[in-house]
Amino acid sequence: MKNVWFKIEAMSAMRVALVNDYEVVAQGFLGMLRSYRDVLQVVEMDLRHNVSQPVDVTLYDTFAALQGDGEDVRQLAANPLAGKVVVYSWNLDPALVEAAFANGASAYLSKGLPARELVAALEAVHRGERPALAPERGAPQPVGGDWPGREEGLTPREAEVLALITQGLGNVEISERTHLSVNSVKTFIRSCYRRIGVTNRSQAILWGVEHGFRPDRGRIRLDEAGREPA
Amino acid sequence: MKNVWFKIEAMSAMRVALVNDYEVVAQGFLGMLRSYRDVLQVVEMDLRHNVSQPVDVTLYDTFAALQGDGEDVRQLAANPLAGKVVVYSWNLDPALVEAAFANGASAYLSKGLPARELVAALEAVHRGERPALAPERGAPQPVGGDWPGREEGLTPREAEVLALITQGLGNVEISERTHLSVNSVKTFIRSCYRRIGVTNRSQAILWGVEHGFRPDRGRIRLDEAGREPA
């Protein structure tokens, strides 16, 4: 019933690429949209690569990555294959949002959106609209999706800070990358270390290396059924 | 001619195991003794494992490992399969040598020994003697052998300190492990960082992870020709 409705409304499924350096994040996104394959087809997930085939929308997930104002989004926006570039973040600072638009992004979506609203927003983007940003109060809580360390009990922010530690960034660098105060970064480091049972950075890095916190590399292409080829 | 002489003198080749956590080190040892296969047969190299088959002599290389006074040598000495335990180190501090003997080691050999003298010393050990330690002045320069980072230009000590950094140890811990002053450790860290082009520990750890400085794991058994089975 629902499938039929969407089929009438859309001539063909929108083609989407997801860009983020952590396969867990990419796979989590894929899982979240599993029910929407008739309207939205994730055809590619890029890990440290730019988009390689024509898509309608590229979703750039900022987890442990440069924000919307950085080089990555600029390059995506300049890539004719990438279609509309959407920054997908839980950092909703208006200044950052504006900077992302100035950097070539077509939309900026909160990671707090439930899947249904996310899909609707992506469709609006595809139609050339600029959907609202909601939720707008407080920091969004991720709905669906996945991140490294989730099974070990890390919160999204703890995971992101640990991922950046595992990339070798110092506290001030992480502060700049995430647009958080260095005090906030230290707080996340403290809670993260307690959670994973380490007491210094060296141990944290080694823990991260062994638990999927190193950026992955590669490109995952999906077939029409949303599966990775054998 | 030489082979015949040794064959008359020794009823069969002495069986030797090498214990160290870095495969490069183990392989370097093997290469150094390649010419002495008729008198000395390296039958096993153990990476983070105790000896698994009966050997006459176990050579414990202290590179980035506990010294002769530590738990590893104690366990080897207690292992009936290990035969005579020989500590093979470039740290010739008399107190440490004594402690190694008290810990169950049968001999303590300098890594500065050329291959020929090393083999002769091992034979003496096998016969029940306790060979002299030479060279006795200064720190021995390694003759033959191999260590991680050698191709990148790291000195043996720089490599050892980096290996311990990559294991997550702090400066004071490394100082204790190596029996060096913490000032010496800092000096090696400085020179090492300059050599590999990093400026902080995080980068050093990641460099180490990517360049073979993480302890390896496994056991390599060699056949009579000194080759690893296919």
Added chain:
DNA sequence: CCTTTCTTCACCCCAAGGGGTGAAGAACGT
């Protein structure tokens, strides 16, 4: 409403790390 969790931030204080300088001895090569 209260509790819990997550997020964000400030401030205090101390430990650990890192860059610099200098010194000395041993070994090796010219």
Added chain:
DNA sequence: ACGTTCTTCACCCCTTGGGGTGAAGAAAGG
């Protein structure tokens, strides 16, 4: 003998990291 490299150590000074305490707001659940 001199120069170079490796090793070992000391000391100075500053930066970075980490543990603690406290505060506040938002969201979710009972």
